Amino acid sequence: MESIPLFSVREIKKIYKDKSNWFKKGRVVEIGPVSFDLHRGETLAIVGEAGSGKSTVGRLLAGAELPDGGKLYLGDDEINWNDSKFFCQNIRMIFQDSQKSLNPTVRIGDQLEQPLLFNTRLNKEQRLERINNALRKVGLLPEHAGYYPHMFSGGQAQRIGIARALILDPQVVIIDEALAPLDPSLRAQVINLLLELQETLQLTYVLISHQISLVRYLSDRIMIMDQGKIIEAGTIDDVFETPKHPKTQKLLKSLDM
Numbered sequence: 432m433e434s435i436p437l438f439s440v441r442e443i444k445k446i447y448k449d450k451s452n453w454f455k456k457g458r459v460v461e462i463g464p465v466s467f468d469l470h471r472g473e474t475l476a477i478v479g480e481a482g483s484g485k486s487t488v489g490r491l492l493a494g495a496e497l498p499d500g501g502k503l504y505l506g507d508d509e510i511n512w513n514d515s516k517f518f519c520q521n522i523r524m525i526f527q528d529s530q531k532s533l534n535p536t537v538r539i540g541d542q543l544e545q546p547l548l549f550n551t552r553l554n555k556e557q558r559l560e561r562i563n564n565a566l567r568k569v570g571l572l573p574e575h576a577g578y579y580p581h582m583f584s585g586g587q588a589q590r591i592g593i594a595r596a597l598i599l600d601p602q603v604v605i606i607d608e609a610l611a612p613l614d615p616s617l618r619a620q621v622i623n624l625l626l627e628l629q630e631t632l633q634l635t636y637v638l639i640s641h642q643i644s645l646v647r648y649l650s651d652r653i654m655i656m657d658q659g660k661i662i663e664a665g666t667i668d669d670v671f672e673t674p675k676h677p678k679t680q681k682l683l684k685s686l687d688m
Contacts, residue, residue, distance in 0.1 A: 435506060436468035437635055438603050443491050443501030445484075462487045462659040464501060467652075469603070472629065474636040476646040476667075479656035480682065488656070489607045489639045494518030505602060520550050523601040527608040529592030533580040539591055540576025546598050565594040569624060586617035593624065597632070607639045622649065643683060647671060655679045 444463030462484035469475050479485045490496040492503070494515060503510040505521060526532040534542060540562055547558045563573040569590040580588065589609065596604055606625070610618050622645065628634055640646050646653060647667055654664040655676065663676045674680045 436504075437471040437506060438469040439504040440465060440467050440469075440492065441502045441504070442466055443488070443498045443503065445487055445491060445496065446499045460659060462491075463498075465654075465661055466501075467654065467664070469635055469637070471602075471635055472633045473652070474629070474638055474650045476638045476640060476650035476653045477656060478640060478643070478646055478653060478682070480641070482658075483656040484659040485639050485656050486607055487659075489524070489605050489637065492603075492637060493522050493524040493605045495524070516550060519546060520599050521601050522603045522605065523596040523599065524605040524607060525589075525592050525596045525609040527611060529609070530580060530583075530585060530588040532592065533588065535580050537579075538576065539578055539580065539583075543576065543591075543595055543598055546595070550599055561598065565598050568597065568628065569594045586613060586620065589613060589617075589621055590624070593621075593628070597628070597634075600632075601634075603635045603637065605637045605639070608641070610640070610645060611642065618645075625649070655682060657682075 442464040444461060444465070446459060446461045448459060465488055467475060477485045477488055487496070491498050494512065494517075497512055503512075510517060533539070540559075543562045543565060544558055547553055547561060551558075553561065562576055566573055566575055571587065571590055571594070575583075575587075575591075580591075583591065592609065610621055613621060625636070626649070629636065636649070638646065638650055650667050652664070652666050653670050654661050655670070655678070656662065657678050663670060663674065663679045670679065671683065674683055
């Protein structure tokens with residue numbers, strides 16, 4: 432394990448007004464602060480019930496939302512929250528519903544090309560090679576670049592979402608409930624793909640999920656969230672074998688095993 436973490440999070444938080452409940456309208460909700468270190472090739476799972484704040488943390492880590500405090504580091508370098516190009520190149524997200532995240536009127540190859548056009552100086556031939564390689568990595572064929580999203584199954588669409596996340600060779604990949612919509616057989620295939628890619632490309636994952644069996648299989652470490660706060664954190668074995676917080680104990684018993 433390298434001494435300097437690849438990805439460091441220091442006291443990030445998000446504050447907003449809760450508009451979900453009429454009786455509590457205007458109530459201030461704070462997510463965080465959240466801190467952790469993640470080394471290359473590791474997987475950290477962030478787990479919690481609906482509304483715990485785990486997906487908000489994922490969006491903050493991916494630069495999709497601006498925080499109200501805290502810092503991110505890639506190696507020794509502090510990340511500028513306003514540097515959207517840096518986030519796009521280095522920290523990518525695999526979304527929960529890849530089918531809906533794809534533009535139904537645009538061919539897959541053109542959608543995979545967009546990040547390359549805006550973030551690299553590759554020529555047309557080099558971009559095509561990168562697209563074909565990305566499709567092969569996820570078990571699809573180069574000719575699939577000419578297909579439209581509706582021509583793919585749910586499992587294939589998720590593979591396209593993974594290809595899109597990897598197209599810029601990122602350092603960190605945020606997996607936000609990306610396996611939840613898949614049936615068990617497809618989920619197993621995508622899990623094996625993610626593990627294979629992690630090993631071959633030395634990818635670093637942040638897994639956001641409520642599926643406990645999946646978390647235990649994929650992750651090295653885990654953080655449990657409740658009402659916007661981290662209530663317990665540790666290695667997978669430590670937290671699963673000897674959960675200390677009462678809500679962690681309840682969570683591990685009640686969620687999908």
